Amino acid sequence: MCGIFAYLNHNVERERGHILEVLFNGLRRLEYRGYDSSGVAIDADRSSRNGTAREEGGGAPPPYAVAPPLVFRREGKIESLVGSVYAEVDAMHMSLDEQFLVHAGIAHTRWATHGVPSTRNSHPQSSGPWDEFLVVHNGIITNYEVLKETLIRHGFTFESETDTEVIPKLAKFLFDKANDGEGHVTFSQVVTEVIRQLEGAFALIFKSPHYPNELIGCKRGSTLILGVKELSAEDSVTTSKSKELFFSSDVCAIVEHTKNYLAIEDNEVVHIMDGNVQILKFDYSKEKPASVQRALSVLEMEVEQIKKGNYDHFMQKEIHEQPHSLTTTMRGRLKNNGVVLGGLKAHLKTIRHSRRIIFIGCGTSYNAALAARPLIEELSGIPVTMEIASDLLDRQGPIYRDATAVFVSQSGETADTLLALEYALKCGALCVGITNTVGSTLARKTHCGVHINAGCEIGVASTKAYTSQIIVMTMMALAIGADRTSSQTRSEAIAKNLSGLPGKVSEVLKLDNEMKDLAVSLIDTQSLLIFGRGYNYATAMEGALKVKEVALMHSEGLLAGEMKHGPLALVDETLPVIVIATRDDCFSKQQSVIQQLQARKGRLIIMCSEGDTSNVCPNESCRFIEVPQVEDCLQPVINIIPLQLLAYHLTVLRGHDVDQPRNLAKSVTTQ
Structure with a gap:
């Protein structure tokens, strides 16, 4: 949820203004995650430690040899922070042209969990006077109250309501204790002892004037990426170790700088010093962490993917990108009327012998699995159950060793899904991951899996990832059922229809203006019901979720078979009701x-197959959404798109923020 970003230039001259803009742009790339405040920390002038420093501690000099860092925090949007930073820099008569051969800056966007949105609750959070330790944090520290009570007893005063503030104060406490007659302690030693005391999920970046020009990043349960950019001789003052390094909670913030990255793993402490990167692996059972070697990966992403192009919003762009995202999802996987999923190949025999397949996810990812469930049951002959990750954890539902647990997450970092994964691993089940993010925690911790390859998704409301997830699970069903001769004809028909699906999606996107007109007619309504069944029960659920998420309008996706068991009581001439009635085995029931x-x-809006209006509603009382007809199990990919467009246009017409819906974040990495 929160976004963290850091930038360190080593042996390459960068102006203060450039450093600030790199930090601000990093935060802008993370805006889509959702936030309510932001902040940055940079260095003051190096020529004098008192010339631009804030007076603290009764005029006493700072307890280190450099000027105190400059910390700027602001409630509200990033541009509010940008304006206030430049105003303060100007008021301090500080030059934006001053150049730094080495400089370490950190930045943060906060999504409030502990404490209301405010300047004092914004990050970076500080250890106290002189900002001896500064921290930006994504996650939740579950034992912060105990740590806070201990630190208060040792004389610390807390300024914020956050759980994060205990981290820099704990760092100062441990630093002071270690330096009390025992010589100098290293930055990594301080941080290692800090995380030894922390419980919960976190990604952290530490900055300290005790260790100028150094940064440390570490994580447990939250995403953290290291980006490395080696500079040419023309770009640098010296050819020796001239580089720029970046920490980020998302690759979207580093792709414009470098494609060389490292996905930091849980309990790794990454220390940047003198242009070198040292990776230490923390282990509770050992006093000292072990040094490890990791190879860099290369991002398969282009800068254009994180830009809106000719579209007004990222959600609009991503809806219209679906013909391309579906093509890339299927590329290289459709062969000879069958499928090849390299990530599952070695484990297909185990999956086929499973007593049960369990799909586990949250929100949109859960709905995508729900759309694929009927086909997986049909082609595999194996019972399939659905689990919302948080409910599975609350119940501690039984998972046996002869089950296959499939975890679905766009980001691969969804907290409840990852906790459910840990639970399933302990139960001994085969764990399969389906995610859009290479190098994510889900991708690394599952036994096997499939990358959906939908491309970067910036809008909080998932669109193209949803349809690509359905396609991946459809191909998974074909792979599992490939050894069953009874379903061979059906499987070949589905595989053949898959290749033509992007073209059908392009056709349905032509309904854009029609969906805008429908949105105009619904602008003043307060509620919307969507009925679906069979393959399209998930379509009703996901369509209602999209309207709810971005248009901030009450909407419910309902199983049509349950209509008479309660929902029918709501129906009158004012309540709009969408019924999904495309041609499949449930058509007559619809x-x-x-x-x-x-x-x-009822005020009916009927989604039907092209040319089928007279068969579903012979009189003129209904409004129709006509969509192309495809193979029944692929129809949810087609049918969701008009509802995505409807949600988008309703949001714009209502004047809400499309890409950053109220109270929501893109990657829910905390509980």
């Missing part, structure tokens, strides 16, 4: 639903 809703004068 015709019956429509008749019953008409009998109660």
